[in-house]
Amino acid sequence: MTSKRFEATYEIESPVGLERAAAVIAGEQSTGTFVRLASETDDLRARSAARVEEIRVTRISAHPSLPCRKTGESYERGIVRLSWPMDNIGPSLPNLMATIAGNLFELAETSAIRLIDLVLPESFARAMPGPAHGIAGTRALMGVPEGPMIGTIIKPSIGLSVEDTASLVGTLAQARVDFIKDDELQANGPGNPLEDRARAVMDVLNRDADATGKKVMYAFNITGEIDEMARQVELLERLGATCAMISLNWVGLSGIRFLRERTALPIHGHRNGWGLMSRSPDIGMSYTVQQKIWRMAGADHLHVNGLDNKFTEPDEVVMEAARAVQSELPGTKRTALPVFSSGQTVWQMGPSAAFLGNQDFLYCAGGGIMSHPGGPGAGVTSLRQSADAARAGIPVEDYAKDHPQLAEALKAFR
Amino acid sequence: MTSKRFEATYEIESPVGLERAAAVIAGEQSTGTFVRLASETDDLRARSAARVEEIRVTRISAHPSLPCRKTGESYERGIVRLSWPMDNIGPSLPNLMATIAGNLFELAETSAIRLIDLVLPESFARAMPGPAHGIAGTRALMGVPEGPMIGTIIKPSIGLSVEDTASLVGTLAQARVDFIKDDELQANGPGNPLEDRARAVMDVLNRDADATGKKVMYAFNITGEIDEMARQVELLERLGATCAMISLNWVGLSGIRFLRERTALPIHGHRNGWGLMSRSPDIGMSYTVQQKIWRMAGADHLHVNGLDNKFTEPDEVVMEAARAVQSELPGTKRTALPVFSSGQTVWQMGPSAAFLGNQDFLYCAGGGIMSHPGGPGAGVTSLRQSADAARAGIPVEDYAKDHPQLAEALKAFR
Numbered sequence: 001m002t003s004k005r006f007e008a009t010y011e012i013e014s015p016v017g018l019e020r021a022a023a024v025i026a027g028e029q030s031t032g033t034f035v036r037l038a039s040e041t042d043d044l045r046a047r048s049a050a051r052v053e054e055i056r057v058t059r060i061s062a063h064p065s066l067p068c069r070k071t072g073e074s075y076e077r078g079i080v081r082l083s084w085p086m087d088n089i090g091p092s093l094p095n096l097m098a099t100i101a102g103n104l105f106e107l108a109e110t111s112a113i114r115l116i117d118l119v120l121p122e123s124f125a126r127a128m129p130g131p132a133h134g135i136a137g138t139r140a141l142m143g144v145p146e147g148p149m150i151g152t153i154i155k156p157s158i159g160l161s162v163e164d165t166a167s168l169v170g171t172l173a174q175a176r177v178d179f180i181k182d183d184e185l186q187a188n189g190p191g192n193p194l195e196d197r198a199r200a201v202m203d204v205l206n207r208d209a210d211a212t213g214k215k216v217m218y219a220f221n222i223t224g225e226i227d228e229m230a231r232q233v234e235l236l237e238r239l240g241a242t243c244a245m246i247s248l249n250w251v252g253l254s255g256i257r258f259l260r261e262r263t264a265l266p267i268h269g270h271r272n273g274w275g276l277m278s279r280s281p282d283i284g285m286s287y288t289v290q291q292k293i294w295r296m297a298g299a300d301h302l303h304v305n306g307l308d309n310k311f312t313e314p315d316e317v318v319m320e321a322a323r324a325v326q327s328e329l330p331g332t333k334r335t336a337l338p339v340f341s342s343g344q345t346v347w348q349m350g351p352s353a354a355f356l357g358n359q360d361f362l363y364c365a366g367g368g369i370m371s372h373p374g375g376p377g378a379g380v381t382s383l384r385q386s387a388d389a390a391r392a393g394i395p396v397e398d399y400a401k402d403h404p405q406l407a408e409a410l411k412a413f414r
Numbered sequence: 415m416t417s418k419r420f421e422a423t424y425e426i427e428s429p430v431g432l433e434r435a436a437a438v439i440a441g442e443q444s445t446g447t448f449v450r451l452a453s454e455t456d457d458l459r460a461r462s463a464a465r466v467e468e469i470r471v472t473r474i475s476a477h478p479s480l481p482c483r484k485t486g487e488s489y490e491r492g493i494v495r496l497s498w499p500m501d502n503i504g505p506s507l508p509n510l511m512a513t514i515a516g517n518l519f520e521l522a523e524t525s526a527i528r529l530i531d532l533v534l535p536e537s538f539a540r541a542m543p544g545p546a547h548g549i550a551g552t553r554a555l556m557g558v559p560e561g562p563m564i565g566t567i568i569k570p571s572i573g574l575s576v577e578d579t580a581s582l583v584g585t586l587a588q589a590r591v592d593f594i595k596d597d598e599l600q601a602n603g604p605g606n607p608l609e610d611r612a613r614a615v616m617d618v619l620n621r622d623a624d625a626t627g628k629k630v631m632y633a634f635n636i637t638g639e640i641d642e643m644a645r646q647v648e649l650l651e652r653l654g655a656t657c658a659m660i661s662l663n664w665v666g667l668s669g670i671r672f673l674r675e676r677t678a679l680p681i682h683g684h685r686n687g688w689g690l691m692s693r694s695p696d697i698g699m700s701y702t703v704q705q706k707i708w709r710m711a712g713a714d715h716l717h718v719n720g721l722d723n724k725f726t727e728p729d730e731v732v733m734e735a736a737r738a739v740q741s742e743l744p745g746t747k748r749t750a751l752p753v754f755s756s757g758q759t760v761w762q763m764g765p766s767a768a769f770l771g772n773q774d775f776l777y778c779a780g781g782g783i784m785s786h787p788g789g790p791g792a793g794v795t796s797l798r799q800s801a802d803a804a805r806a807g808i809p810v811e812d813y814a815k816d817h818p819q820l821a822e823a824l825k826a827f828r
Contacts, residue, residue: 030571030599032570039569040570040573070726088601089601090604092601093664094638095638098598098661102599103598103686105690105693106719108724155453156458159454159458159459159462159502185444185513187502187512188504188506189501189503191461223506223509223512224506225506225672226668226669247508247509247516249666252663253669254643254668255667257639257640258639275519276691277691279480279519279697280694283693312520312522370451
């Protein structure tokens, strides 16, 4: 690949063979039409056509994986890598997606098609803002120079009043969490309007910070319309808040980038809806691709689920996602912060750190903090102790011998 | 359903039975956590919990349709309808999506899950802008009071210079098309920058309108960042353009709504990427839901593919989509304009009109116009003749007897 082309890799199954399928996609997604036009000159093709870079057959099956208008005697499956000239689109994320993830998932030449990887020229990534804060900036704002950042999510997800929320935030701040977030279901409904919630919560957290010298980061869910989000980040900044959260898929790429440029707050990126894109082996887009797009648009924190979670995602996929979020975008040194959540306790802390080889992550626990027998403060302490054990290379059960909060947590959440 | 709740319907397959799966989703997507908290009071549940409205088992299978962390002895499949209180989110499309299409596609209690329908209270739809122009407004801008609007797409999709594009537009205007659009791959790249393209194309179309009294509508692809799109619609309006196009999935919901409120131009909504969401029977979201969301956000024109198309979508689904796009949103009389495209010729015109029971659609043809033996003008005439035949209830072959352009087209595109 020259530095002037971008590449997308797909897993494809086809009733007409991978070679034909690859050619059709390359044509459809660049200069071709189903009948070649006279105006599709050689010169134009040289300038703008997509190119098939690689085809690798991995499997042949007798039946199509998805319903398909075309049928074949058998269905070839494997990897197809295509490239496009950068000049087709310029450095634009929404237009990149229209090219690599546009009108191709429904082509009758495919009986399965999944976008699994994306490689961009450095010039593209350099033209993107990327995360403004990432890991280092988030640590600085939270006052957590090392070790995992310990966070939690307001529960019940929805239904609490502003006063209930502020009171729970007070309890969690006293427990010395580093981070608290709205649930993604907690929007700006009449029972708990964002503006009132932000005032009440920041009142608690600002007072706590005055007393302790450390401000707990709270990610307020500002998912909404463009003008609405612009007003809300202005309010949050005025109130001394240090984080804004959005539902990435539903605000959309242009909205993420807008926020990145409009606010100095880190953007806590909630990936809800990603399973729609990623879960099937036969259609969609891997999280490898999704997280890269979102980091380029400016997301600072990205959810990756957690080990041994309540969802259907296997542990390998969770850890691959966390690694991907921590990886550098070409041309920038800023890396985003992976956020573990979903049934996380002291048990998954060590394995998460071991797999990543570092503790540069946000570890969100709910029950693992609130249901600790010694109360939320002991819950947070036990999580920090499990991280200390991992850092010291001591098995967590050994470390628990002279760390009672950890010992209690290991027992309670076994 | 009371008027204060919104409802989503899913097709679900589950290793733990539909009843359990429905309860888990309802809990996850509203007040519940995997361990019930003391703070999840009865009062809070009454106020905010999702409710299971209907469960209907349609099938039992021996194997899971998607890879799944949980396994069952068998997998129950069927329809699940859930409802939520409007007050959980307020009238917000991005937050609606986080609730009905958020962290649920990956639940281990489902081995298939597809969002297939959505019913909103009138108060929600009324709070949305909806299409500013829709069918009637688009007809007025195009000067086409009745019959289908005849359109075409610039091809090759990408690679033409500004001058090539303007020259092709001249040819198409002389052929008396009503509508021309950029391909969704034609972004704002250096080979054909939007600003230059808009100036050159509108120069041709404004002169043509001065001469003929009718301005061809051109949909310029402005897909991009928020500030960029705001600048571009301003330019387009200044140049006398009458339509702006965006890739709906990649600009995102907040971006669509932003444009709806920022510009007086109709929004030509390109659905590329929809197949990623819709193609699998086991995961995703039906186009019924997608188009409804986009219309509420403000899209005026929505692509629905065409009968006998080159993609894998069956004809029934195409026509259902077209009908859905034409349906009224509760609380508003404005309906959006369905756009047929993909290999459309004189042959699919009659069946399309017959199925819809009206001619309120935009019919985009490429080869069907450019490859007519009598040239593009004859191509457009033949398409209008096929619509006239349909309106008169005369079989197209009979009508062709004294309409030579139609006769030629029927032969050429048989």
